[in-house]
Amino acid sequence: MANENYISMSIGSNIERVPKNIVFCSMIGGRSHVKPVLEIGRLLMKRSHNFTIVAPNARKTVKNEYPQISLYDLDPVMKEHSSESRKLYQEEFNINHLQILARQLEAHYSHVFNNLKRVALEKKADLLICDVVAQPCVDVAWTLKIPVVIFGGALGLASYKSDPMFGCHVTLEGKSFFERFRCVIIQHSQTAFYWYKSSVKYFNQERISVGIEPVSYPTERTRNSLFLANTFFGFEIAETLPPLYQEIGPIMYDSYPPLTTSLESFINSHERIIYIAFGDRFYTTPENNGKILKSVLELLTTKNLDGAIWALTQTPMTDFPSTINLQSGISINTTTILTNSNPHIKILDWAPQFAVLNHTNVKIFLTHGGIESIFEALYTATPMLIMPLYVDQYGNAEKLTMQGCALTVSKLALDEKDLFENITRLLTDHSIAQNLKRMQIFARINRLRKYRAADLIELVMYTAKHVEGAGNIPIVSEWQTADARIGVWRAENWDVWVFASISCLLLVVTAGLIGIKILKFANRWIIIRWFSRTTNRNTKEKSQ
Known part of the structure; x- marks a missing residue:
C-alpha cells in the first residue's frame, strides 16, 4: 500500500537563494x-x-x-x-x-x-x-x-x-x-x-x-x-x-555559431575534408605553414582528400611561401589559394569550429591541441592530428595518443612525408575511429x-x-x-610509522645483542664443558 505521507520535491529548487x-x-x-x-x-x-x-x-x-x-x-x-x-x-x-x-x-x-x-x-x-x-x-x-x-x-x-x-x-x-x-x-x-x-x-x-x-x-x-x-x-x-x-x-555550450551559407555550401560539395586551425592566439612558423599546405595539396592530388578548410585566425598570409612545388613537378602559386581561388581549399579568418567539426564530411582535424579544440573534437568524434605549440598542448597530445584517438607531429621537425602518412592513416585506421567513439561517450555524458x-x-x-x-x-x-x-606529518601518521620503525629497529638490535651475548655465553660454556670432560678423561687414563 502506498505511503500517503511522501513529500514531493522539485529538484534544484529546494534551497533559498540570496542573489550574490x-x-x-x-x-x-x-x-x-x-x-x-x-x-x-x-x-x-x-x-x-x-x-x-x-x-x-x-x-x-x-x-x-x-x-x-x-x-x-x-x-x-x-x-x-x-x-x-x-x-x-x-x-x-x-x-x-x-x-x-x-x-x-x-x-x-x-x-x-x-x-x-x-x-x-x-x-x-x-x-x-x-x-x-x-x-x-x-x-x-x-x-x-x-x-x-x-x-x-x-x-x-x-x-x-x-x-x-x-x-x-x-x-x-x-x-x-x-x-x-x-x-x-x-x-x-x-x-x-x-x-x-x-x-x-x-x-x-x-x-x-x-x-x-x-x-x-x-x-x-x-x-x-x-x-x-x-x-x-x-x-x-x-x-x-x-x-x-x-x-x-x-x-561545452548549449549553442554554437552555425555554418555560414558559403561555408556550408563548400562542405556539402566535398566528402573528405581536413580542417586546420590553431586556436584564437597560436600560430606556427612560415616553414611549417608551407609544409602543411604542400601536404594538403599532395593529398588532394592523390584523392585521399577532396577538400581543406584552414582558419588563419592568427596566421598572417605573409607567413606562406610564394609557391608550392609538388612531387609531380607542378608549381602552384599560393596567392590563388589564399584568395580562395582554389575550389577545393577554403581559407578563413575565423571559422565556426564546432559546426565544422560536427559535419560528417569533415574527416580530419589538424590542431595545436588546445583544450577547447580537443573537447569539441572528442564530442564530435573527429580524428585529430596534433602539432603542439605551447605549454599544456604537449600533454594533451600525449594523452590522446595514448588513448588511440590522435596522432602527433612535432613543430620542430615537421616532415611533409610524415604529414601525408599520418593523415592517410587517420582516414583509414578503424581502431582510431572506435577509440574516438568510446571517448565521445565520456565527453557527452560529462559535459x-x-x-x-x-x-x-x-x-x-x-x-x-x-x-x-x-x-x-x-x-x-x-x-x-x-x-x-x-600538517602532513601527523595527518599521514608519519610520526607513528617512524616511531614504530625505530621501535622495531631497536627491538631487532636489542634482540641481536642479547642473542650475541647468549651465543658467547653458550660458546664459553661449551668450551668449558669440553675442556673439563677432556681433562677428566685424560686424568682417568693416566690413573689406569
Whole structure:
C-alpha cells in the first residue's frame, strides 16, 4: 500500500537563494581561459546572481555571446606577434621560456590587481573566481576577505604524473628507473625550484608595491580554496583527488555559431575534408605553414582528400611561401589559394569550429591541441592530428595518443612525408575511429558537469567562513582535509610509522645483542664443558 505521507520535491529548487555578486578574473585571456567560466556564469545568472568578467580583451574575446554579463577589459599580458610570443610558440619549450612567461605575468601584476580591486569594490563582490595563474586575483580576494574559487585545467597531483613540455611523459607508469629518477628528482626539482623562486620573489616585490603582504610559497593563499578543473577522467590519467579539487569538464555550450551559407555550401560539395586551425592566439612558423599546405595539396592530388578548410585566425598570409612545388613537378602559386581561388581549399579568418567539426564530411582535424579544440573534437568524434605549440598542448597530445584517438607531429621537425602518412592513416585506421567513439561517450555524458560547477560555487558562497589557521580567505571547512589543519606529518601518521620503525629497529638490535651475548655465553660454556670432560678423561687414563 502506498505511503500517503511522501513529500514531493522539485529538484534544484529546494534551497533559498540570496542573489550574490560574482567576479571572474583571467590574467591570460583567450577563449579557452574565459568562455568556459562564462558558461558557468550564465548558469549562475539564471539563479539570480550577478556575474562580471575582468580579462584581457574581454569584449573582443566574448563578442556578443553573453550580453547579460558585465565585461571589463584588461591590457593583454601576451601580445600574439611579439618576439617573446614567437619564441614561446615556435621554439622548443624549456625552462627559459617559463621565465619569459613568468616575467610577462609579473609585469602586469599591479595593472590587474588595481583594476580588479576597483571592479570588485564597485560590484560589491561576494566571491572571486580566479584563473589558475591569476595571482593578483587571489590577492584581491585575500585583501577583501572574500571567498575565492580557482579555475583551470588538470594539476597532476599524483606522484606518477609528469609533463611532456619538459621532456618527460604524462605518466611515469611503466617507465625505467633512470627515466623516473630524471623526471622526479632532476626535472621536477629544477622546475619547482625555479617557479617557486620566481613566483615568490618577483610577485612578492609586486605585492609590496601595492601594499600587500608577501607570501612564503606560491599556493599559500589558495591551499584551502576550491579548485575547479575543466577536464575529466578518461582524457586525464586517473588519480586520487582531495575534496577541494573537483573535475567539472568538459565544459561545452548549449549553442554554437552555425555554418555560414558559403561555408556550408563548400562542405556539402566535398566528402573528405581536413580542417586546420590553431586556436584564437597560436600560430606556427612560415616553414611549417608551407609544409602543411604542400601536404594538403599532395593529398588532394592523390584523392585521399577532396577538400581543406584552414582558419588563419592568427596566421598572417605573409607567413606562406610564394609557391608550392609538388612531387609531380607542378608549381602552384599560393596567392590563388589564399584568395580562395582554389575550389577545393577554403581559407578563413575565423571559422565556426564546432559546426565544422560536427559535419560528417569533415574527416580530419589538424590542431595545436588546445583544450577547447580537443573537447569539441572528442564530442564530435573527429580524428585529430596534433602539432603542439605551447605549454599544456604537449600533454594533451600525449594523452590522446595514448588513448588511440590522435596522432602527433612535432613543430620542430615537421616532415611533409610524415604529414601525408599520418593523415592517410587517420582516414583509414578503424581502431582510431572506435577509440574516438568510446571517448565521445565520456565527453557527452560529462559535459553536464558545468551544472555541478555552478552548484559548487553556490555552496562556497553560502557556506564559506573564516576558519582559524586557514588564512584571510573564507573557506568551506568541511572540505578541508586533515593535513591542512594538523600538517602532513601527523595527518599521514608519519610520526607513528617512524616511531614504530625505530621501535622495531631497536627491538631487532636489542634482540641481536642479547642473542650475541647468549651465543658467547653458550660458546664459553661449551668450551668449558669440553675442556673439563677432556681433562677428566685424560686424568682417568693416566690413573689406569
